Amino acid sequence: MTGRIRSALPRALAGPFGPLVVLAALLLAISTLERVALLVAARTEVPLTLHNLAQVFGVGAVFDLLTFLYVAAPLAAWLALAPARVRASRWHRVLVSAAIGAAAFAFVFGAVGELLFWDEFATRYNFIAVDYLVYTREVAGNIRESYPIAWLLAGVAAATLALFLPARRPLARAGTVEMPRAPRYALGALFVALPILAFAVVDERDKALSDNRVVNELAGNGVYELFAAFYDNELDYDALYPHEEVTYAFEVLHERLTTPDARFVSSARTETVRSVSNPGPERRLNVVLVSVESLSAEFLGAYGATAGLTPNLDRLARDGLVFTRAYATGTRTVRGLEALALSVPPTPGQSIVRRPDNAGLSSLASVFNAKGYDSLFLYGGYGWFDNMNAFFGANGYRVVDRAAIPREAVSFANAWGVCDEDLYDAALREFDAVYAADRPFFAHIMTTSNHRPFTYPDGRVDIPPGTGREGAVKYTDWAIGRFIEAARARPWFRDTVFVLTADHTAGAGGKSDLPLERYRIPLIIYAPAHVAPTAATGLASQIDVGPTVLALLGFSYTAAFFGQDALHADDDHQRAFIATFQHLGYLAHGELVVLAPNRGIEVSPHPHGVDGIMAVARAESEAVAFYEGASYAYRNGLLRAPAPAARLAAGPPH
Numbered sequence: 169m170t171g172r173i174r175s176a177l178p179r180a181l182a183g184p185f186g187p188l189v190v191l192a193a194l195l196l197a198i199s200t201l202e203r204v205a206l207l208v209a210a211r212t213e214v215p216l217t218l219h220n221l222a223q224v225f226g227v228g229a230v231f232d233l234l235t236f237l238y239v240a241a242p243l244a245a246w247l248a249l250a251p252a253r254v255r256a257s258r259w260h261r262v263l264v265s266a267a268i269g270a271a272a273f274a275f276v277f278g279a280v281g282e283l284l285f286w287d288e289f290a291t292r293y294n295f296i297a298v299d300y301l302v303y304t305r306e307v308a309g310n311i312r313e314s315y316p317i318a319w320l321l322a323g324v325a326a327a328t329l330a331l332f333l334p335a336r337r338p339l340a341r342a343g344t345v346e347m348p349r350a351p352r353y354a355l356g357a358l359f360v361a362l363p364i365l366a367f368a369v370v371d372e373r374d375k376a377l378s379d380n381r382v383v384n385e386l387a388g389n390g391v392y393e394l395f396a397a398f399y400d401n402e403l404d405y406d407a408l409y410p411h412e413e414v415t416y417a418f419e420v421l422h423e424r425l426t427t428p429d430a431r432f433v434s435s436a437r438t439e440t441v442r443s444v445s446n447p448g449p450e451r452r453l454n455v456v457l458v459s460v461e462s463l464s465a466e467f468l469g470a471y472g473a474t475a476g477l478t479p480n481l482d483r484l485a486r487d488g489l490v491f492t493r494a495y496a497t498g499t500r501t502v503r504g505l506e507a508l509a510l511s512v513p514p515t516p517g518q519s520i521v522r523r524p525d526n527a528g529l530s531s532l533a534s535v536f537n538a539k540g541y542d543s544l545f546l547y548g549g550y551g552w553f554d555n556m557n558a559f560f561g562a563n564g565y566r567v568v569d570r571a572a573i574p575r576e577a578v579s580f581a582n583a584w585g586v587c588d589e590d591l592y593d594a595a596l597r598e599f600d601a602v603y604a605a606d607r608p609f610f611a612h613i614m615t616t617s618n619h620r621p622f623t624y625p626d627g628r629v630d631i632p633p634g635t636g637r638e639g640a641v642k643y644t645d646w647a648i649g650r651f652i653e654a655a656r657a658r659p660w661f662r663d664t665v666f667v668l669t670a671d672h673t674a675g676a677g678g679k680s681d682l683p684l685e686r687y688r689i690p691l692i693i694y695a696p697a698h699v700a701p702t703a704a705t706g707l708a709s710q711i712d713v714g715p716t717v718l719a720l721l722g723f724s725y726t727a728a729f730f731g732q733d734a735l736h737a738d739d740d741h742q743r744a745f746i747a748t749f750q751h752l753g754y755l756a757h758g759e760l761v762v763l764a765p766n767r768g769i770e771v772s773p774h775p776h777g778v779d780g781i782m783a784v785a786r787a788e789s790e791a792v793a794f795y796e797g798a799s800y801a802y803r804n805g806l807l808r809a810p811a812p813a814a815r816l817a818a819g820p821p822h
Contacts, residue, residue, distance in 0.1 A: 248356020309583025480649030504671030549585030
């Protein structure tokens with residue numbers, strides 16, 4: 169038997185499909201080495217049991233072979249159809265060898281990229297990587313500024329050469345043994361048919377056989393995951409997630425959203441628009457909402473940190489209203505922007521900011537515009553990234569991005585945009601102009617400096633630029649302190665409410681799909697003349713920021729918001745939403761319910777006793793109602809602004 173195998177292998181290598189054998193061997197070798205490296209990187213998250221190793225490498229090999237089938241199909245078709253004299257020619261062998269060498273380089277390059285991706289996101293290539301491929305300018309600049317590209321490429325080339333050199337002789341012999349036309353055509357057709365069959369019957373979620381998320385991730389193949397994420401960028405809630413009959417889901421949703429201060433405007437079964445009444449006179453104060461890039465609560469002394477990175481934010485927290493249990497809805501900037509602007513739970517798949525038909529929605533700007541405010545969105549980068557300009561511009565905001573900042577006003581910039589201090593200076597100029605036009609303003613500022621490559625101007629803080637996250641956090645805190653002090657000298661400062669929060673945390677990876685503490689963000693409301701220093705200990709979600717600020721101002725309004733005034737929500741109504749682009753979490757009644765795209769429902773912690781079972785049942789029912797309701801509402805145009813969101817004026821003079 170051993171002799172037969174030894175003789176069969178050279179015959180296969182010398183046959184017309186020999187290059188495919190070489191390609192398969194290279195792909196499997198590269199994927200296996202990468203999987204070993206990722207396992208070492210995730211060693212604290214994966215117990216090295218026989219069961220886990222069998223899944224990581226056994227299931228992983230299956231997905232590696234599936235990836236090979238997809239990659240090999242075009243070459244297999246050519247090798248089956250090409251005439252014998254062509255396949256036997258020297259130039260053909262050279263071209264095929266070059267193609268396989270290029271494929272090996274691409275696989276090695278992808279493996280190195282995935283190792284770097286894992287370092288930042290603790291996951292294989294996913295939806296984020298797809299977005300990064302779309303926005304190559306920012307991402308390429310970020311990579312160039314974060315890593316020694318020349319050395320990385322040299323290392324990739326060296327590794328490719330080391331793997332490819334043993335394949336030279338088999339490739340040179342390929343095609344020297346002829347195969348009759350009929351079996352050659354049949355084998356070529358099989359290579360083409362197998363990936364089509366695999367596409368129909370295999371899903372990337374089939375690798376999820378373990379309760380440990382990291383084990384499931386390691387069992388995947390990066391190339392396969394990347395294309396699966398590209399294909400699945402829109403996730404159909406009804407097809408993939410637990411759901412109820414839509415009218416029942418909205419019954420539960422209406423019960424949760426009907427409060428003493430909020431009533432639905434009609435009795436329609438799928439109504440989403442509520443009329444919110446706040447007592448007392450309206451206070452037409454300016455509002456500045458700052459969403460800081462990747463600012464986890466764990467960085468702030470106000471939330472228990474001891475590294476001393478955020479003295480300015482800690483001081484603002486002491487003098488303001490600080491929410492101790494606030495959570496981000498997702499892991500991407502567009503998720504935070506979606507929640508803060510639209511007050512809607514995250515829907516599976518891509519953020520609404522990036523989806524089609526997202527204009528004229530009920531937004532925080534539409535409410536402020538109806539009150540005569542000038543609403544702005546300010547961003548330090550180019551706002552076509554992540555579709556921000558189009559989204560905010562179509563939903564009541566006047567957009568100010570890097571293109572609107574004069575070159576002489578930029579002291580420092582990297583691939584993501586101008587540094588935070590330059591962005592805040594641009595904001596101050598805009599606020600001064602609006603104030604001079606005798607109008608109140610609402611502004612949403614999105615920062616960029618607390619993002620890899622963590623670069624910022626020299627001399628601002630005592631941690632050198634580009635050395636890591638801690639320096640970037642300390643710099644962004646310094647820039648906030650500088651901004652508040654500059655604003656304090658303005659005539660509009662006394663009547664301005666500053667809301668300081670994050671778009672998402674610095675990292676949300678962990679053993680579970682949705683590790684709750686990895687989603688906790690700071691939320692500070694600072695207005696010394698109007699908001700007394702205190703701590704709010706109830707649950708707060710990013711979708712509650714807008715309604716809470718509107719309640720503080722005493723505004724009555726009509727909007728299709730799913731958020732609530734977090735300051736006055738009773739214990740029964742407190743809840744928070746956390747999600748990835750696939751897993752949807754709902755925290756309420758002491759339970760975290762996670763809806764998965766296999767119609768699964770997971771609950772943590774596990775209940776004990778009758779009360780625990782009842783709490784779980786309520787939380788599950790509400791989770792389905794909120795997420796199904798939000799998905800249905802967006803898909804059916806029910807998140808539209810109840811009144812025109814168009815600006816009341818063109819904006820302040822410049």
